[in-house]
Amino acid sequence: MPIFSKPLRVYFSPDKKFHESIRNILGFYPGNIALYKLAFRHSSAALLIKEGVKDSNERLEFLGDSVIGTVVADYLFKKFPFKDEGFLTKMRSKMVSRAKHNQVAMKLGLNKFIEVDNGRFRTQPSSINGDAYEALIGAIYLDKGFKAVQHFILTRIINVHIDMEEVETKEIDFKSKFIEWVQKEKKEYRFEIIADGGSADRQFIIQLVVDNQIAGIAQHVSKKRAEQMACEQACIALEI
Secondary structure, eight states: OOOOOOHHHHHHOOTTTHHHHHHHSSSSSOOOOOHHHHHBOOGGOOOEEEETTESSHHHHHHHHHHHHHHHHHHHHHHTTTTTTTHHHHHHHHHHTHHHHHHHHHHTTTEEEGGGOOOOGOOOOOOOOOHHHHHHHHHHHHHHHHHHHHHHHHIIIHHHHOOOHHHHHOOOOOOOHHHHHHHHHHTTOOEEEEEEOOSSSTTOOEEEEEEEEEEEEEEEEESHHHHHHHHHHHHHHHOOO
């Protein structure tokens, strides 16, 4: 049966409305509806299955993040056949950034489906939406396979919601991206000033340390720019 046809089970499903909503987002009916329900269940609203394990979307998020990275890397490799590895890495970083995933999630309307216990937050983290998007991609991959999820990302995300010209020309705020990541991962970080701009060449040399490990080092006449460059190195090295 074509994935675009309405399966008989949908007519009798207690989740008929959810089936239809997901169909409108994906362009096809889901097979294993439980995967898609799980994709929208934040850990704050999840039940403990056993010690240390909850029925949340975190595992699907992990899988979806990797799938998105693979599809985007393949897309960029083919779209820019004469660009070097550095250009492709920066483009991928922009396209799979947390901010971009949050943006895509909102455009798809995923925020309407997320199960979250708002009582646990003073202010709900914006990353919840991007996490749900990644988890949704993980669910599609498990439910329909790589070709289906690749088609979805290319036709319904990149072609519709991502302006490639803007991505190519726009600079990323790597410092904000990095700080968002360390806060989420609960890691310690600090900027160390190796040179303060008082030398003959007036260069600031900034070293970024994460959990006592050097994650990036850069120099520039602008202290802020040097910090951005060090954060960019860290984002690439840590695959943020």
